[in-house]
Amino acid sequence: MTWTSWSESRGGLIMQWPKVTLKRAGETVDISCYQNYTRLAYMYWYQQPPRHGLKLVASIVTWMKNSYEEGYSEAKFYITRDNNDYSVMTIKNVTYNDAATYFCLTIQHFVTVTTNNLIFGDGTKLTVIGTDDKIIPPSVAIFSPSKQEIQQKNKATLVCLASGFYPDHLNLFWKVNGAKRTEGVGTDEFSTQNGNEKTFSLTSLTEVDIGDVYSCSLVH
Known part of the structure; x- marks a missing residue:
């Protein structure tokens, strides 16, 4: 792309x-x-x-x-x-x-x-x-917010984890209610290599209102 x-x-x-x-x-x-x-x-x-x-x-x-x-x-x-x-x-x-x-x-x-x-x-x-390296797509998970945060703030902090991908060449973005979110997003500046493995991980978080429809999208 x-x-x-x-x-x-x-x-x-x-x-x-x-x-x-x-x-x-x-x-x-x-x-x-x-x-x-x-x-x-x-x-x-x-x-x-x-x-x-x-x-x-x-x-x-x-x-x-x-x-x-x-x-x-x-x-x-x-x-x-x-x-x-x-x-x-x-x-x-x-x-x-x-x-x-x-x-x-x-x-x-x-x-x-x-x-x-x-x-x-x-x-x-x-x-x-490398010339023979295999491109490995990421696995994606969104972690649920705490019940306490929802009850106290009527909002939810969401964490998206993309893991197990190679190479370190990933674009991650949030969509909230169908629109790409450009503000209020915290994404790792650099991907983290998984120990001695060749794969990488990346995390991102954002805050949404209760009732919002959200997704974590990736381009690799």
């Missing part, structure tokens, strides 16, 4: 896609970035490995050759840019070490750099599995 989303800042829009992608080792992946603000001459690509900070991959300026940081090369991370507005980063022969979230960033070239004039895409999460 492909997810596409926009970020907006100071009159500029930036779109990055896909939002999530799954590849087997040795395959190639394309990550695209589009921005509609023509004065944003500077564009950067960043990599954020799981549980680590951002690492700059390369800087792309319209009138200069691409500049790669140490540890990154054009042979591996091939980046093109058409005019000012569109860039594609192609990661070749992916390995487990390439599994990360990738961000594109644009900025005006004539201003002092501050967090107010940086415009980030929403990121692309790349998951890499």
